[in-house]
Amino acid sequence: MTAFLALIRRDLMLSFRIGGGPFLGLAFFLTVTAMLPLGVGAKLSLLGEAAAGFLWVAAALASLLSLDRLFQADAEDGSLDQLALGSLPLELAVLAKAIAHWLTTGLPLTLAAPVLALMLNMPEAGYGALTLSLLLGSPVFSLAGAIGAALTAGLRRGGLLLSLLVLPLFVPVVVFGAGAVSAAINGFDPGTAFLFLGAVSLFTLVIGPVAGASALRIHLS
Amino acid sequence: MIAGVEVKGETLTCRRGDRLLFAGLSFAARPGTLTQITGANGTGKTSLLRMIAGLLKPEEGRVTLVREGAGPGADEPAELLHYLGHQDALKSQMTARENLDFAARWQGAAHEPGAALERLGLAAQADLPVGYFSAGQRRRAALARCWMIGFPVWLLDEPTASLDANGRALAVELIGAHVAAGGTVIAATHEVLIAGAAEVSVR
Numbered sequence: 001m002t003a004f005l006a007l008i009r010r011d012l013m014l015s016f017r018i019g020g021g022p023f024l025g026l027a028f029f030l031t032v033t034a035m036l037p038l039g040v041g042a043k044l045s046l047l048g049e050a051a052a053g054f055l056w057v058a059a060a061l062a063s064l065l066s067l068d069r070l071f072q073a074d075a076e077d078g079s080l081d082q083l084a085l086g087s088l089p090l091e092l093a094v095l096a097k098a099i100a101h102w103l104t105t106g107l108p109l110t111l112a113a114p115v116l117a118l119m120l121n122m123p124e125a126g127y128g129a130l131t132l133s134l135l136l137g138s139p140v141f142s143l144a145g146a147i148g149a150a151l152t153a154g155l156r157r158g159g160l161l162l163s164l165l166v167l168p169l170f171v172p173v174v175v176f177g178a179g180a181v182s183a184a185i186n187g188f189d190p191g192t193a194f195l196f197l198g199a200v201s202l203f204t205l206v207i208g209p210v211a212g213a214s215a216l217r218i219h220l221s
Numbered sequence: 222m223i224a225g226v227e228v229k230g231e232t233l234t235c236r237r238g239d240r241l242l243f244a245g246l247s248f249a250a251r252p253g254t255l256t257q258i259t260g261a262n263g264t265g266k267t268s269l270l271r272m273i274a275g276l277l278k279p280e281e282g283r284v285t286l287v288r289e290g291a292g293p294g295a296d297e298p299a300e301l302l303h304y305l306g307h308q309d310a311l312k313s314q315m316t317a318r319e320n321l322d323f324a325a326r327w328q329g330a331a332h333e334p335g336a337a338l339e340r341l342g343l344a345a346q347a348d349l350p351v352g353y354f355s356a357g358q359r360r361r362a363a364l365a366r367c368w369m370i371g372f373p374v375w376l377l378d379e380p381t382a383s384l385d386a387n388g389r390a391l392a393v394e395l396i397g398a399h400v401a402a403g404g405t406v407i408a409a410t411h412e413v414l415i416a417g418a419a420e421v422s423v424r
Contacts, residue, residue, distance in 0.1 A: 006326035017314040078308030086327045221277050
């Protein structure tokens with residue numbers, strides 16, 4: 001457990017020292033959201049309707065932003081060898097790194113989303129559903145993302161390939177996440193969508209570390 | 222004293238892509254000895270070290286670690302050996318002490334991080350980010366980590382690369398002390414670290 005927490009702590013420390021921790025992803029999230037009214041025009045009803053779906057897509061892209069460096073930095077400086085030779089299985093190292101990634105991307109985005117929803121004139125009824133759906137669904141961005149990040153760990157310009165690999169995995173979460181918010185706004189019960197989001201999160205919690213570790217082993221050998 | 226661990230390689234074959242690097246390579250590194258892997262550039266010294274560390278799967282043959290007085294396979298290799306690659310595996314944004322603190326929690330430690338840095342002459346630089354270090358200072362920090370963790374088997378890839386005369390002497394002294402205490406050291410290097418070391422030649 002100390003080893004597991006130490007790795008999370010190390011990655012949080014590095015994230016703050018390299019990229020301003022959670023603030024870079026947040027700034028991206030904010031900037032993209034601010035651009036939507038500029039592109040669509042200040043039609044409040046239109047913005048309100050699109051808000052849920054747009055915020056989910058923006059959250060997915062903001063998570064993707066730092067994903068390419070998840071294992072690449074460790075692969076470049078040799079730290080990946082030490083992670084593979086540690087007292088914990090590589091699977092748990094992948095999990096710890098995915099958790100640290102979520103703490104610096106998914107969690108702050110979830111907390112900021114209601115404020116941005118206000119900016120986009122989203123109906124009040126959707127705020128609770130938006131926060132809860134992001135809380136349940138955003139771990140998928142880090143956990144499923146870790147698989148893609150592990151596969152592209154050795155590629156210099158892996159970011160673009162990474163998005164092609166990973167974005168299709170994000171689709172179900174975005175569909176059901178935005179769906180939950182729409183349901184809540186239109187007076188339906190979003191419960192089923194929440195259950196689905198939770199299920200996908202748990203599924204990737206198991207698959208992500210195992211698949212990620214296998215991909216890293218291929219990279220190491 | 223360090224628990225003696227013998228490292229045995231049996232008919233190891235290594236293939237990288239289409240190229241056969243070495244085949245049928247056997248060796249035994251006894252506790253309390255230094256074994257040097259020699260060979261020209263690109264003949265597979267690093268590959269052999271990574272194979273012993275368990276990072277690279279041999280195409281044929283196997284590597285076994287035998288702890289003295291115990292049957293084979295009693296311990297996980299991860300608890301017995303430390304691999305120091307040609308990269309130093311240090312985070313530039315963290316200080317030397319933070320790097321070693323993490324290693325101590327991740328792999329275990331027989332010594333204090335501060336004491337380890339002092340032993341390699343980095344006491345004054347312990348709280349500087351490794352990004353400011355020269356290549357030689359990074360090497361010293363990586364050797365400090367190796368000594369701090371204190372596993373019985375050390376796998377060293379060019380341990381003296383970029384070290385100055387003083388650093389080289391420290392590294393040789395460190396390796397000598399580990400061997401004298403019953404440790405097993407396998408090093409890929411072009412220079413003679415300790416006279417009379419066993420040799421494994423790749424090709």
